[in-house]
Amino acid sequence: MSPIVLLLIGIGVVLAAILWLRLHAFLALALAAFVVGFLTPRENLLHHWEKEKGNTAGEAVAFADQSVGKRVAEGFGRTCAKGGIIIAMAAIIGTCLLESGAADR
Numbered sequence: 001m002s003p004i005v006l007l008l009i010g011i012g013v014v015l016a017a018i019l020w021l022r023l024h025a026f027l028a029l030a031l032a033a034f035v036v037g038f039l040t041p042r043e044n045l046l047h048h049w050e051k052e053k054g055n056t057a058g059e060a061v062a063f064a065d066q067s068v069g070k071r072v073a074e075g076f077g078r079t080c081a082k083g084g085i086i087i088a089m090a091a092i093i094g095t096c097l098l099e100s101g102a103a104d105r
Contacts (some may be wrong), residue, residue, distance in 0.1 A: 001041055010036045030072070037068035 010032045017028035040065050050060035065073075097103040 001039060001044075004037050006039060009039060030076075033072045035076070037072055063082060074089070 013035050014025075014028045017023040017031055018025060021028075023031070043065040046060045049055050049063045050057055057064075066085040094103070
């Protein structure tokens, strides 16, 4: 299946879940991740992991053989790790501004 088609399906799932099912945006995004993960062909996973990421064929097969839930959870964990540092630093700066009185001005 074409990546463009998968993208459009993912966008459709997010919009449908938010607008018609009235789900929270986080749950809609998680649902879309699982749907796109289920619909992504194994060949696309192998090509991406081996050719574009530069891993060996064995690593690509191991990645493609993982369950959809495990791939989504690992991707979510990597994203949270990257964004978590930024959020923590922003919270520290915000606390410093509040305690110094600079946020009141």
